[in-house]
Amino acid sequence: MEYHRRVMCRIFTFINRLANTISKRGRIPRRIVEILKNYCWVRPVGFWLFDLTQSDAPWRRFREQHDNTVRWERATIERCRVWCESGADGFTGWRYDLLVRLIEEKRIVLVGYAHNADNNDPQVPDCYTTLALGYKLVIRRCSFEMEPDEGAIQTAYTREQSRGRGLATRIYAELCCLAEELGLTKVYADIDLTNIASCRAAEKAGAFRMQDVIVYEITFFKHKYIVARGSLKNRFRQL
Numbered sequence: 546m547e548y549h550r551r552v553m554c555r556i557f558t559f560i561n562r563l564a565n566t567i568s569k570r571g572r573i574p575r576r577i578v579e580i581l582k583n584y585c586w587v588r589p590v591g592f593w594l595f596d597l598t599q600s601d602a603p604w605r606r607f608r609e610q611h612d613n614t615v616r617w618e619r620a621t622i623e624r625c626r627v628w629c630e631s632g633a634d635g636f637t638g639w640r641y642d643l644l645v646r647l648i649e650e651k652r653i654v655l656v657g658y659a660h661n662a663d664n665n666d667p668q669v670p671d672c673y674t675t676l677a678l679g680y681k682l683v684i685r686r687c688s689f690e691m692e693p694d695e696g697a698i699q700t701a702y703t704r705e706q707s708r709g710r711g712l713a714t715r716i717y718a719e720l721c722c723l724a725e726e727l728g729l730t731k732v733y734a735d736i737d738l739t740n741i742a743s744c745r746a747a748e749k750a751g752a753f754r755m756q757d758v759i760v761y762e763i764t765f766f767k768h769k770y771i772v773a774r775g776s777l778k779n780r781f782r783q784l
Contacts, residue, residue: 550774554759557589558738565739588737588762590684591744592777593752595717595732597725603751604718605725613660615715620644620654620673633669635704643700647675652699655719659707671707674716675699676724676732683735684762686784687771696724697733701743713746721750735760 564582568575595604625644628636636644648654656670677699683689691697698720703712717734724732734752736743748754758775773781 550759551756554589554591554738557587557761561588561737561739562741582764584764584766586764588684588764590735590760590762591738592755592758592760592775593734593736593744593747594755595721595724595734595750595752597721597730597732599751602721603749604721607714607718607750608722611711611715611718615657615659615671615712615719617655617657617719620648620656620670622648624656628669631669633704634706635673635702636669640702644673644675647699652677653723655716655723657712657716657719659710659712669704672701672703672712672716674701674720676720683760683781684769684771686769687760687762687773688782688784689733689735689777690780690782691733692731694729695731695733696727696729697735701734711746713743714749717747717750717752 564578568578596602622645625636625641625648629641644654653676654673655675656673659671675698677697678691680688680690681697681699689697698717701713701716703716721732734747736747738744744754755775755777758777759773760781761772761774763770763772771781771783
């Protein structure tokens with residue numbers, strides 16, 4: 546059963562990556578892929594775990610090595626509004642609404658300013674991330690519940706002009722160190738399996754893939770269904 550599950554996951558992942566590649570080839574292919582995703586599609590999401598009890602943690606070493614490359618601070622609603630008004634990518638539309646909602650929910654939203662990034666506006670952060678406690682949304686209409694000593698990465702984003710500089714790995718490392726200071730022992734990261742860059746960044750920071758945990762978002766004629774499998778399946782709640 547476990548073997549067949551992994552095979553199916555790889556098939557769905559391959560199809561999603563292929564679809565993403567095709568959609569970049571023009572307006573018509575992109576529209577065809579959008580129609581398929583609205584009527585019959587399966588999106589696989591994997592789980593990675595940062596074990597904060599490790600004595601020689603990779604994220605701790607990584608943070609020490611790059612301690613002076615990024616300046617971190619807590620985001621506020623007022624600052625988010627300023628960033629949004631600047632028109633910077635990552636702070637407009639639904640992303641701005643998401644950050645404001647997370648701050649209102651008392652989530653910890655960290656923003657980072659990279660010293661070596663080609664940022665057109667040095668007042669706008671190059672990346673941001675959020676530490677969720679208690680529960681977090683994995684996919685729309687699905688929440689993941691955590692134990693008191695656990696946390697999860699709610700969102701992580703690097704602005705387009707600042708990518709390719711290893712900021713994603715620094716995001717994971719900084720968040721794990723913050724979680725450790727708060728007394729947590731585990732941090733989870735759920736990542737779309739088609740997002741290869743994010744998967745590699747998490748592993749570079751010391752996370753390992755929980756091979757038995759998988760969440761499928763199934764779309765059938767514009768209706769979405771959530772199917773969770775693995776050792777954490779009882780922690781998921783469909784909303």
